[in-house]
Amino acid sequence: MADKKGSVATANRLAMSKALGAAFLNHQVEQLEKTVSRNGPGSEWRGRRNGPPHTDAYSRTNNPNPKARSAWSNVAKPPPKILTKNAEEIHASVPEMKKGRPEAEKDADVVVVDASVLIHSIAWVKKWCREGREEIIIIPLEALNTLDLLKKGTTPLAQRARTASRVLEAHVGANSRIRVQRDEAFVLWEEIPFKDVSPAMVNNSPEWVRRTVCCARWELQHPSLPEANKNKAKPTVVLAVVTSIPDASDVTNNAAAAASPVPLPAPQVNRHEPRCSGTLISQWAKKAGMEILDVPAGQHPNAGPQLAAPKDIPRRTGDQGRWSGDHGRRSPEDDRNHGRPRTPGGGRGRRNSHMRNIEHGNTPPTSGLVERPPAVMAMMEAVAQPSRQLRVLARGEKLEPDP
Numbered sequence: 001m002a003d004k005k006g007s008v009a010t011a012n013r014l015a016m017s018k019a020l021g022a023a024f025l026n027h028q029v030e031q032l033e034k035t036v037s038r039n040g041p042g043s044e045w046r047g048r049r050n051g052p053p054h055t056d057a058y059s060r061t062n063n064p065n066p067k068a069r070s071a072w073s074n075v076a077k078p079p080p081k082i083l084t085k086n087a088e089e090i091h092a093s094v095p096e097m098k099k100g101r102p103e104a105e106k107d108a109d110v111v112v113v114d115a116s117v118l119i120h121s122i123a124w125v126k127k128w129c130r131e132g133r134e135e136i137i138i139i140p141l142e143a144l145n146t147l148d149l150l151k152k153g154t155t156p157l158a159q160r161a162r163t164a165s166r167v168l169e170a171h172v173g174a175n176s177r178i179r180v181q182r183d184e185a186f187v188l189w190e191e192i193p194f195k196d197v198s199p200a201m202v203n204n205s206p207e208w209v210r211r212t213v214c215c216a217r218w219e220l221q222h223p224s225l226p227e228a229n230k231n232k233a234k235p236t237v238v239l240a241v242v243t244s245i246p247d248a249s250d251v252t253n254n255a256a257a258a259a260s261p262v263p264l265p266a267p268q269v270n271r272h273e274p275r276c277s278g279t280l281i282s283q284w285a286k287k288a289g290m291e292i293l294d295v296p297a298g299q300h301p302n303a304g305p306q307l308a309a310p311k312d313i314p315r316r317t318g319d320q321g322r323w324s325g326d327h328g329r330r331s332p333e334d335d336r337n338h339g340r341p342r343t344p345g346g347g348r349g350r351r352n353s354h355m356r357n358i359e360h361g362n363t364p365p366t367s368g369l370v371e372r373p374p375a376v377m378a379m380m381e382a383v384a385q386p387s388r389q390l391r392v393l394a395r396g397e398k399l400e401p402d403p
Contacts, residue, residue, distance in 0.1 A: 107293060109235035110223050112138045112216040115146035116242040116278035118164040119157070120297040124240070125164075129171050129178055136224050137178040139168065142211040144180070149272040157273065179224060186214040187221065194287045205284060208275055213284050220290060238293040239285045241278025245297050 107128075117124060118139075128135045147168075151161035171178050189210045194202060216239045223235045274280070282292050372380075393399060 106134045108135060108238040108291075109225060110136045110138060110219050110237040111293065112140065112219050112237070112239045113143065114140070114212060114239065114241045114278050114281050115143040116245070116276050116281070117240045117295050118143055118147060118168070119150070119160045119276045120242045120245055121295045122160070122164050122167055123298055124295050125167060125171075125178075129175050133177070135177065138215070138219055138224065139172070139178065139180045140212050140215040141181045141183075142208050142215070144168075146208065146272065146275045150276060157276065161276075181215050185218045185222070186211070187217040189214055192217055192288050194284075195289070197287050206280070209280055209284050212281055213288055213290070216285060216290050217288055236291070238291045239281070240293045240295050241282045241285075242295050242297045243277075243279050243282055244294075245277055 111128060113125060125137065127133070128137050147161045147165050151158050151165060168178075172180060189202075189205075192213070216237075220237045223237055225235055282294070285292055
């Protein structure tokens with residue numbers, strides 16, 4: 001009997017669930033039929049998104065009198081009027097543009113670029129290579145040789161030389177206005193008429209100066225102009241140089257020596273560094289009758305104070321807990337020691353040695369992380385002298401005393 005009662009209860013539950021499911025489906029079908037009847041059988045589905053909201057029971061209660069559509073809404077609107085204007089008036093009213101930029105005044109017809117411009121003012125070369133400019137840029141072979149000699153190493157000068165080499169690789173060949181000196185495009189040094197120069201001075205000039213001036217003199221006598229400007233009476237040919245070069249080596253060396261905890265070796269000067277100065281080139285080019293374009297030098301990336309820290313960066317100090325700043329966060333030690341007298345070195349009484357003279361995150365420019373003893377300072381001064389030589393002793397070798 002118990003088994004029969006259990007089977008009957010299970011059958012009743014299944015029948016009840018089926019009945020509830022059928023009722024729910026019937027309710028959903030009725031709702032869908034009402035929705036379709038409200039929209040109409042011929043309405044387009046694309047217009048239903050932007051149409052008026054459905055008038056259900058809620059909308060009828062809150063808005064019993066919906067606004068009727070106007071009779072003029074179905075009237076076709078007249079087409080817009082097309083205004084015509086003479087083409088000559090449009091051409092006269094709109095300024096002449098080239099490649100989206102206004103036509104800029106060119107510096108010269110032909111610009112011979114010295115190595116000093118490539119190293120210290122590469123932005124001017126990019127300006128001349130820009131679309132819309134008309135200058136013909138000549139890169140002497142000696143300038144490329146100078147870049148090859150200076151681009152080795154990690155000095156700022158080597159970094160600038162490598163940057164100039166990458167810029168030239170990107171533009172030479174892709175831009176028809178920037179050209180490299182041909183092998184036969186030079187004038188003999190002996191054939192150049194110099195003004196107020198003795199023959200002895202002419203013969204003692206450096207070879208790299210001669211090659212650059214000979215290239216510029218060739219362009220003055222045989223300008224490389226495009227076909228459109230071949231008939232120009234006297235083209236302007238200039239030699240672009242940089243004579244005023246900012247010296248950032250002292251600032252960089254002093255900053256590196258102050259920040260380093262160990263003595264640094266003396267800086268090694270590149271023997272080809274005089275090539276990147278356009279002073280000597282400009283002097284000989286003026287005596288050879290060339291027109292000089294003195295280009296201002298760009299700012300060195302390492303110029304200026306190196307160790308000045310921004311004030312908005314939070315720093316760790318002993319007097320201000322774990323992190324400090326204008327709106328720094330408090331450490332758990334500050335919360336625990338609230339109301340107690342604090343030690344000057346922090347919550348646990350420690351004192352940070354390298355933050356002794358620092359106030360609110362300003363790093364002193366003349367001291368490192370630790371104070372160096374006098375013996376270390378003397379050793380650093382000895383190493384910094386370029387004339388002093390250091391020799392490493394072999395195993396078992398004794399150091400002979402100085403006489």
